[in-house]
Amino acid sequence: ETGVTQSPTHLIKTRGQQVTLRCSSQSGHNTVSWYQQALGQGPQFIFQYYREEENGRGNFPPRFSGLQFPNYSSELNVNALELDDSALYLCASSLGGREQFFGPGTRLTVL
Amino acid sequence: QQQVKQSPQSLIVQKGGISIINCAYENTAFDYFPWYQQFPGKGPALLIAIRPDVSEKKEGRFTISFNKSAKQFSLHIMDSQPGDSATYFCAVGPYNFNKFYFGSGTKLNVKP
Numbered sequence A: 001e002t003g004v005t006q007s008p009t010h011l012i013k014t015r016g017q018q019v020t021l022r023c024s025s026q027s028g029h030n031t032v033s034w035y036q037q038a039l040g041q042g043p044q045f046i047f048q049y050y051r052e053e054e055n056g057r058g059n060f061p062p063r064f065s066g067l068q069f070p071n072y073s074s075e076l077n078v079n080a081l082e083l084d085d086s087a088l089y090l091c092a093s094s095l096g097g098r099e100q101f102f103g104p105g106t107r108l109t110v111l
Numbered sequence B: 001q002q003q004v005k006q007s008p009q010s011l012i013v014q015k016g017g018i019s020i021i022n023c024a025y026e027n028t029a030f031d032y033f034p035w036y037q038q039f040p041g042k043g044p045a046l047l048i049a050i051r052p053d054v055s056e057k058k059e060g061r062f063t064i065s066f067n068k069s070a071k072q073f074s075l076h077i078m079d080s081q082p083g084d085s086a087t088y089f090c091a092v093g094p095y096n097f098n099k100f101y102f103g104s105g106t107k108l109n110v111k112p
Helices: none
Strands: A005-007 A010-013 A019-024 A031-037 A044-050 A053-057 A064-068 A074-078 A087-094 A106-110 B004-007 B010-014 B019-025 B033-038 B045-050 B056-059 B062-067 B072-077 B086-092 B106-111
Touching: A005 A087, A010 A019, A019 A087, A019 A106, A031 A074, A044 A064, A074 A087, B004 B086, B010 B019, B019 B033, B019 B086, B019 B106, B033 B062, B045 B056, B045 B062, B045 B072, B072 B086
Parallel strands: A010 A106, B010 B106
Antiparallel strands: A005 A019, A019 A074, A031 A044, A031 A087, A044 A053, A064 A074, A087 A106, B004 B019, B019 B072, B033 B045, B033 B086, B056 B062, B062 B072, B086 B106
């Protein structure tokens, strides 16, 4: 059984650019949540996808968007990048239950 | 509004000692209280979780104490080991939906 994987590991972008981060769920999991973790802070909930539909959203602007595919993998897209978007982006998968399994994250740096 | 406040920010404990981390929450509608452990370069991993119908839950060396009236809960790590050195996060949220609010984290350093 493979765990949650994320790509890329690190990414450097400049202000105003767009970025796509990818997440492969743990085998059999149908729910993916995305979190933003700023340096020295706890993760903040961005949104969740359940069976390809957005199923809840945190306090993030519309330039943060996502997709979930039929194989339950997921993408996080961020448009018009701002300096404050620099953070570790985590995805977590679950099978509709409480226990979320987190991936190692993608470290995004916006210059 | 900050949904959960975690303290202390950092903690140094001698090997074999007890590590205690505290969290306080605001929203009484929350009914799921997990603790996560995060090592550098890794995502958080679920350590132990509790629901408000019990006041204490123990799993090995890890215990959650829950005080519903005070809206507080804490993590106790007994016989702390250097391998426990990590950042610990409490979280709160609704049991039927994985939208968690995380605390700001406690960096634990267990000295050998």
